[in-house]
Amino acid sequence: MFRLDPRLEKDTIVVGDFAVSRLLLAKDSRYPWCILVPKRRDITELYQLTAAEQAQVNLESAFLGQQLMALYRGDSLNVAALGNVVSQLHIHHVVRYKTDVTWPGPIWGVGESEPYEQETLIRHQAEISALMANNFGFVSAV
Amino acid sequence: MFRLDPRLEKDTIVVGDFAVSRLLLAKDSRYPWCILVPKRRDITELYQLTAAEQAQVNLESAFLGQQLMALYRGDSLNVAALGNVVSQLHIHHVVRYKTDVTWPGPIWGVGESEPYEQETLIRHQAEISALMANNFGFVSAV
Numbered sequence: 001m002f003r004l005d006p007r008l009e010k011d012t013i014v015v016g017d018f019a020v021s022r023l024l025l026a027k028d029s030r031y032p033w034c035i036l037v038p039k040r041r042d043i044t045e046l047y048q049l050t051a052a053e054q055a056q057v058n059l060e061s062a063f064l065g066q067q068l069m070a071l072y073r074g075d076s077l078n079v080a081a082l083g084n085v086v087s088q089l090h091i092h093h094v095v096r097y098k099t100d101v102t103w104p105g106p107i108w109g110v111g112e113s114e115p116y117e118q119e120t121l122i123r124h125q126a127e128i129s130a131l132m133a134n135n136f137g138f139v140s141a142v
Numbered sequence: 143m144f145r146l147d148p149r150l151e152k153d154t155i156v157v158g159d160f161a162v163s164r165l166l167l168a169k170d171s172r173y174p175w176c177i178l179v180p181k182r183r184d185i186t187e188l189y190q191l192t193a194a195e196q197a198q199v200n201l202e203s204a205f206l207g208q209q210l211m212a213l214y215r216g217d218s219l220n221v222a223a224l225g226n227v228v229s230q231l232h233i234h235h236v237v238r239y240k241t242d243v244t245w246p247g248p249i250w251g252v253g254e255s256e257p258y259e260q261e262t263l264i265r266h267q268a269e270i271s272a273l274m275a276n277n278f279g280f281v282s283a284v
Contacts, residue, residue, distance in 0.1 A: 045219050047208040058200045066189040076229070077187050080222035084238055084246035087218070096226060104226035106248040 002039040005088040011113070013121065015129050018060040019137030020053050021091075025125055028113040030102075032072040032095040034128065036061055043089045046081055057091070060136050065093050067131045082108065144181040147230040153255070155263065157271050160202040161279030162195050163233075167267055170255040172244075174214040174237040176270065178203055185231045188223055199233070202278050207235050209273045224250065 004022065012024035012035060020040075026033035038049060038057055046054060065077050074095035081091045094107055102110045116124070125142055132138040146164065154166035154177060162182075168175035180191060180199055188196060207219050216237035223233045236249055244252045258266070267284055274280040 045207065045211070046221060047204040047211075054200065054204055055197065058196060062189040062196055065187065069187070069189075076225045078222070078224045078226070079188060080220070080224070082220045082222070082248065083218045084220070084248075105251040106224065106226075109247040 002041055004037060005086050005090075007086050008035065008037065008088065008090060013125055014141040015125055016132060016138055016140040016142070018056075018132075020049075020056045021060050023060075023064065023128075023132065023138075024090075025121070025128060026113075027116060027121060029116040029120070030111070030114050031100060031107060032068055032074070032124070033107075034064060034068060034093045036064065036091045036093070038089055040089075044083055044087045045089060046091075048089070056136070061091055061093070063135055064132070068093055068095050068128070071127065071131060078107070080106075080108075144183055146179060147228050147232075149228050150177065150179065150230065150232060155267055156283040157267055158274060158280055158282040158284070160198075160274075162191075162198045163202050165202075165206065165270075165274065165280075166232075167263070167270060168255075169258060169263060171258040171262065172253070172256050173242060173249060174210055174216070174266070175249075176206060176210060176235045178206065178233045178235065180231055182231075186225055186229045187231060188233075190231070198278070203233055203235070205277055206274070210235055210237050210270070213269065213273060220249070222248075222250075227251075 012026050015023040015025050021036040021038050024035040069077050072095040075098045076096045078094040129140040129142045154168050157165040157167050163178040163180050166177040214237040217240045218238045220236040271282040271284045
């Protein structure tokens with residue numbers, strides 16, 4: 001059975017589920033930052049998924065990235081599967097701005113996470129969920 | 143017409159061409175590090191490619207990643223499309239080791255690039271090219 005890594009669980013809230021991936025929102029107000037986690041056991045790299053799963057995850061990822069950039073009007077989208085700290089396969093989607101705190105460097109392992117106001121976090125969760133609705137098997141957790 | 147960004151050109155050598163992407167090897171001996179650049183004009187994000195191009199790039203990327211991990215026996219593969227410094231869409235594939243200089247942090251913008259011995263660089267280029275041969279439209283530049 002699929003179980004979300006406890007560190008991912010602690011640092012995010014669930015927005016919903018696509019056909020293959022769970023969509024998480026990072027609880028870090030420095031960046032609009034979503035994470036896709038394919039709901040498969042013992043997978044650490046994209047190429048370990050079946051070809052059909054890879055194709056679906058890539059559709060989910062492209063759709064998510066495009067919608068996040070449309071919603072948050074960023075200067076660049078960082079899409080990354082790293083897995084050095086949490087090995088469970090997870091794909092970051094981070095909207096970056098030329099004015100953000102770590103631009104143009106990467107965001108991982110730099111500075112401290114800044115919590116959202118609870119109300120703002122819930123609003124972002126609802127906005128993102130609404131954009132995903134009816135696409136690629138998305139079922140909202142909101 | 144497609145033109146490789148001058149900074150990518152300076153920091154890499156060409157290994158060959160897949161059907162959609164050019165395959166580059168970074169001239170930085172700290173990591174086995176390849177970069178895919180879709181040969182399309184004015185593209186900065188994956189989702190800007192056509193659906194068919196995205197599907198092909200994802201096949202090229204998964205195959206490259208799997209082969210690099212098999213060849214270099216890394217602990218983790220970092221796959222990332224960032225684009226904060228060089229906006230032309232390019233997808234990093236970096237084999238990481240628990241013993242490498244920046245583990246578990248990201249590699250971008252950290253420390254100084256370490257040049258290869260020319261002979262070693264050419265050997266890696268040839269090895270990677272040989273692994274890619276006859277897959278996903280690959281034509282070697284070697």
